[in-house]
Amino acid sequence: MNIIYHCYGGTHSSVMAAAVHLGWLAGDKTPSREEILGVSYFDTRDNGTRGEITYMGDDARGHRVYIVGRGNSARPMLHITHRLSKIFGIEEEKYRFVDMSGHVNLCMRVGGVLSRKFKLVKMGRPLVLTGTRKAYLAIAEHVEEVKNSI
Amino acid sequence: MKHIFYYNSGLFPYACFASAVHLGILPIEPFIETEHIQNLIPEDTGRSVQFYYMGTDGYQNNIYALWNAGPPEIVKKIICSFLEICGVETGEIYFLDTGLKGDLHSGLSVLLYNWSPARTAGIKMICRRLSRDYEKLTGFIIKSAPERLTKNAPYQIMLP
Numbered sequence: 056m057n058i059i060y061h062c063y064g065g066t067h068s069s070v071m072a073a074a075v076h077l078g079w080l081a082g083d084k085t086p087s088r089e090e091i092l093g094v095s096y097f098d099t100r101d102n103g104t105r106g107e108i109t110y111m112g113d114d115a116r117g118h119r120v121y122i123v124g125r126g127n128s129a130r131p132m133l134h135i136t137h138r139l140s141k142i143f144g145i146e147e148e149k150y151r152f153v154d155m156s157g158h159v160n161l162c163m164r165v166g167g168v169l170s171r172k173f174k175l176v177k178m179g180r181p182l183v184l185t186g187t188r189k190a191y192l193a194i195a196e197h198v199e200e201v202k203n204s205i
Numbered sequence: 206m207k208h209i210f211y212y213n214s215g216l217f218p219y220a221c222f223a224s225a226v227h228l229g230i231l232p233i234e235p236f237i238e239t240e241h242i243q244n245l246i247p248e249d250t251g252r253s254v255q256f257y258y259m260g261t262d263g264y265q266n267n268i269y270a271l272w273n274a275g276p277p278e279i280v281k282k283i284i285c286s287f288l289e290i291c292g293v294e295t296g297e298i299y300f301l302d303t304g305l306k307g308d309l310h311s312g313l314s315v316l317l318y319n320w321s322p323a324r325t326a327g328i329k330m331i332c333r334r335l336s337r338d339y340e341k342l343t344g345f346i347i348k349s350a351p352e353r354l355t356k357n358a359p360y361q362i363m364l365p
Contacts, residue, residue, distance in 0.1 A: 106282030
């Protein structure tokens, strides 16, 4: 199965979710700032990559894990992919979209805009890291639910 | 076999009309009759994302219409990358953004069309709007897919 974690920019909450899912980060304790920054794609992707479903890795059970940033187009994205699966005969069991944007807090939002949109990385990244660490356990719990349900 | 997606980002179903022209359901020359248009427009157009398989052209290319789904560059990437991860060959996918923008008039025409008591007024407004933009629309189709619109193509049957 293809597990696709999605959020607004595809570079913070969805990346964290994929990292937890793949076991790169432990799900029961909040990682350090350095550990978070060590995760591929964290706070590095910009608007130009929106819509690109990016492969992150295979989990222990062979499920393929992806991330995608979809801007404000969550509903259109789900509708389009649902229609595509009908048209092209793709079984719905072959993929699952998981929305991680519900875990994005104010710190992540403000920091993300500063870092990614305005390229003020020095100002935005510390905020994003603080916000991500705050949201981390909830993200990890969500990922655990997803893993248990597939 | 190619998969050709006609797209526009607003409420007005330009993509639907573009694919109809491509398939020969609507003529290249401006000649619009209300009932032809009415048969083409989905009942719930404008309410949410619209995505339809419209048919197969004379070259066995599959034609789709997609509109009101957000920024075209994101939509295009979602389509291509989703099909790719699901193992569908994406080399033959063409995403054609009509580039035609809606405005208050076109939005209102679609909203009226969706509201049963005002459907007749809505369809008239849609036809008027389409007449105005028809040349631009067909120009776009001819420019973007000239080889698929030759006169010998079996689908190129003009409406009376």
